Every structure is written in C-alpha cells, then in structure tokens.
Amino acid sequence: MTVLFFRFTLVLYFTGILLSLGYLLRRSEILSKSALAVAGLGFLCHSFALAAQILGSDHVPLVSFHKAMSFFSWSLVLVFLVVATRQGLHILGTFILPLAFLALVSAAVFPVERESLHPFFQTVWVHVTLSMLGTVGFAVAFVAGIMYLMQERLLKSKQFNVLTFKLPPLDFLDTLNQRSILLGFPFLTLGILTGALSAQLTAGSYLSWNPEQTWAVVTWFFYLIVLLGRLTVGWRAKKAAYLTIVGFAGVVLIFLGVVLKGGGLSTSL
C-alpha cells in the first residue's frame, strides 16, 4: 500500500514538473495552476505514504536514509505549496519540484529499510528530523540563489523575455535566500547537537571526528559565516546567491559520500 502511494506521488510530482516546465516557456496561467494542483495532490499522496510508513511500522520514524529523503522531499513540496499559494510565486515549482522529485527518487533507489542505529536509541529520529529540516532551508536558499542569478543575468544582459516577467524581483529572491538560511540554520544547529547527544549515548563520545561528523561541523561553520558575512560585510545579493549554491552543493556531496560509503545517514548530518 505504501509503495503504491509512493509511486503515485512520484508520478504526480513528475507531472507537476512537466507542467511547471511548460509554464516556464509559455504564458499560460492554466499550466501553473494545474502544476500547483497536481503537486498538491502528489503532496497528499506523499503525506499518506509517509504517515503509513511511520505509523504502520514498529520502527521509530526517520532513521533510514529512505525515510529521511522522503521526509526531505515532502517538506520541500510543503514549502513550495505554502509559498506558491501565499505569494503567488508559481515559478518556484519549476525549481523546487525537480529537487523534491530527485530526493524522492533517490529514496526509492535505496528502499532497504536498513536501520543504521540500534532502534532503542529513541533520540536518533529527532536528530535526523531536525537535520533534514535544516537541509530544507538550505535547499530553498539554493533555489532562491539560482533564481536570483538567472534574473540578475537577464537584467544585466537586458534580455526581457517571458522569464524576466515570471521570475520575482531580485530583492525578493535575496530575502527568500536570507530567510531560508535563517530558518535552516537553527535546525541544523539543533540537529548537530542532538546528533552529538546520540553519539554520546551510543559511542560514549560527543564527537568522534569521523568524516560525517566533520563535514557536518564544516557545513555548520560555512552557513554561520554566510549569515555573519551578510550582516557585517554585506555578503548579500549575488555573492549570497553564489555562496548558498556552493553550500548546498556541498551538503548534497556529503549526503552522497555518506550513502555511497554505505554508512547510515543518522550518524552524519
């Protein structure tokens, strides 16, 4: 049943991507509205699947890579739906939906319900959830950064096309970038703290400087510097866009590294 819901979700998200890509090229409100509707439907399916998975199994939630990625994808779509309906920013879907889709596909590629930590450590799911929420913030910042650079380039090159009118104003994107990091950062901080706590309970030390932990701490410092840089020396606009793109690319690489190494997710971020 859960698998069926996941498949539905994938199909719906993919349709949503096609529709929003169509909206990127054509001036048609119907396309953007149907993309939103399809994504909304996909989100419902996804919610059912997640809920069924979490409630149906005896396991604690979100300790496998599969669940964590699925949750990440779900939160991204949630952010998209909220921003698109409240701000009328439908074009966000063109960028966020593919990301959510990829995350969910990667979750499907690793469907093994391999619990990476001993299930009696009930705190682990808190660590994973918080870290994933932090990552959602960075992902949105990443998307805002990409949109910023696109709009910036269009304006600089004085190309006024369909895209210029669909992409939001630069300062809106910059603010979205800043707010996403501001929201993501505390989650990441708490995620790392609870991770350290779990590590203390399992391994007896808060920080063992394994690659995952090291990279998590590096990521944390990176975003701290990005935030401080904005406030003190004006790392905003184009610079902030570049930094958040680099930052998120780094986060993705860490994920890949952890997964390919075969280690569990919950020992890293």
Place this chain on the structure above:
Amino acid sequence: MNTVVVGLSHKTAPVELRELLVVPDSRLGEALRRLVSYPGVKEGMLLQTCNRVEVYAVVDQVGTGYASVQDFFVETHLALSAERLLPHLYWSAGDRAISHLFRVSSSLDSMVIGEPQILGQVKDAFEAALTHNTTGVILNKLVKKALSVAKRVRTESRIAENAVSVSYAAVELAKKVFSDLSAKTVLLVGAGEMAKLAAQHLINHGVRQVLITTRDSRRSQIMAQRFQGTSIPFESFRGELGRADILLCSTGASHYLIGQNDVQLAVHKRMNRPIFLIDVSVPRNIDPSVKDVDNAFLFDIDDLEMHIEQNKEERKREAEKAEAIVKEEVGVMLGWLKSLEVTPTIVALRKRADKIIEDELHKALSRLGDLSPEKRSAVEGMASAIVNKLLHGSFVTLKETAQSANGSMYIEAVQRFYDLESSQSLNGTDSVEAAELDRADHHTETGK
C-alpha cells in the same frame, strides 16, 4: 434603422488635417443638434480624440445616412474644402460599424494598442450626446455595450498589461529589482522631462523618498516642492549615491556625470544592496561601463525603447484574443438589434396572446363541464375578442411608429410590458458594468 460610422483617424489622415477637425466644447452642442437635423439621421454621437474624429449615427437608410453625415462633416468644418476632406473619410454600416465602435473603445484601433485613454474619450463623447439629447435607444445601448466590451477586453486579455512608454518602462523594470517600492529612495539628477515623468510614475507606485539635484539649485528647490522631496547640492550629489535605490538621470550635460567608480563606491556603501540606474539623457550621462559593477543595474534610453518594442509586440499578440471578444459581442449586439424589429415583436406578442387564450380556455372549459358546441364556441369567441381588442391598439401603434425615430422605444416597451422572450437581452447588467467602468482607473500614457 441602421447604425453607421463615418470619420477619419490616424490611419487615414495626417495630424495637420485631424487637428483642423476638432469641434471645440463650446460648439459641440450646436454641432450635435445639427447632426440629428439632417435628413434620415435619428441619433448621433461625435467622438473626437487627437487620433480620430468620428460620427456614429442611427439612420433610416444607409445611403442617405452616409450622405447626411458627410454633409455634416463638410458644413461643420468650413475651413476645409470638401475635396480636401472627403478622400480621408471612411464609412461603414451595420455590423461593421458596431464592430468598429467596439474595436475603438477597446483600444484595438488606437495608435498605441491597449492605451487606456480612449475609453474615457468614448465616455465623454457619449455624455455630450446624452446632454444634448441626440442619442436614442439604439446608440444608448450600443455605446454602453461598447464600454462593457472594452472592460471585458481589458480583463480577459493582457492587451494593456505592459508598459509602452519610456517613463513607465522605467517603473516596470524597477519592479524587477525591488518588490516593494514604498521603502525606496529615488535620486533625480537633472530636470529632463522624461525623468520627471518617470519619477512621478515611481511616486504613484509607492516611492515616498525623493532626492533631487540639478545644476541650478533654485530649480531643484522648485522640483523638490513638486515631488515633496529633498533638494541636494549638485556639487556633492555623488556622495549621496549610496542613499539612492533608484537613480534617474536626465541632464543636458555632454559628458559622463557618473562614472564606474562612483557607482562602485555607492554599491559598497549600500553593502551590496542593488542600485537601479536609469539614464534617459542623450548624450548619456552615466558611464556605460557601470553595467559591469555587480549589483548595479543600468538602463539607458535604448534599453528602455527596446523593452517597449517587445511589450508592443506582446500587445499585438494579445490583440488577437481581443478581436475574438469583439466579434462575439458584435453578434450579441446584432441579436439585440434584430429583436427591435417590429415584425418579430408582433409575431411574438400574437403567439403569447394565443397561448394565454388557449390556457385559460382549457381551464375554464374543464370547470364548466359538458357544453354544447354553440356555447363552447361562444366562450371561445369571447376570450379571443377580449384579447384581440385589448391588443389591437398596441399592434396599430407598433406598425405606425416602427419607422419613426422613437420606433425602437415602443418596440422595447412592448417587449417589456408583455414579457416577450426576446426582451431577455434587455436586462440591466450592461448599465451596471458601464457604471463600474466610470470608476475604472485610467492612468495616462500619452496626452490627448
């Protein structure tokens, strides 16, 4: 009864001719009254803008109607000889005249497609005709319909969406950099007309803080008063660049007033917050290399013009949608006009009467039970006689007045009194829409 339009526009006549044709307001009443005194002219309206002079009239016969309106043109504009005037006139009748009015009101026939003033001008023309009592049932309906068609075109197509003037294009581009203009500061360098216009547009779109600098400090004081802004000394304005989110430059200087370094410094002071620069001066006053400064967005007059050209193309594409709307509405209007014809009304009234007789007879006869054939035919005869006598007067009046000026009024009245089906199209929604239109925003792009 026929609707005709005779006139000339920017498409058929040069401005030298058009400007000679405008009837001043003081003479408008006389002209309108004279228009409807020509043979065969029942109703008339005179639409004049800087791009067109047109007479819309309801006439008995198309041929004589054209001739009468042409005579009106020639006799109203004695300064012009008929030979000079007539070759520029165009005329249409019936559905084509209706379509023309709808297209004109919807700004599809304008020099700049989608410009908003024409709607107000049609309204003014209509009000003048109403004031001087030269319209009747048909023109009233037609013009109100034209106004509602124009409103529909505006809401259902994007014909008027994008900027087609330089000053407005500046605002449109500013909104691609800043989402909320109200907290932004504009610095106006120089007193060029276009920059002033752009500043006014920006203020209309929420900008509250305006800084002004010109070489002549008295002039900048005056402008500061006009825009409720602050005047700053010209000698030191470069130091204030960092305060400006939007810079509008339009001076007569023959060299660059603002260089790359000035802007670089400003962006630095602004902690990389974007700065939007518009240079409408020719020769340019802002060094074009400013475009290489990160977070500075410079547009010169050519960039704005290019932007406008693209918007115009977009409007032309949207115009196709608008044409379809017009076509549909012309069909509706023709249906209404047809309903005003006398024969169908008489037939409809006759049918309605027969139906009432039949229904009532059925009821009465079933209550009376078995009647002899004679009694039965007497009852039937009485019912028919009452109805026929009652209606006789209406039929006679309708037939007699059908060709008179007020004919359509009587037809409409009969349709309403007897609740005939064809009167469905006469409900009041259109006038409500027209009233809403009165309140519609018509900010101006080009002067009348």
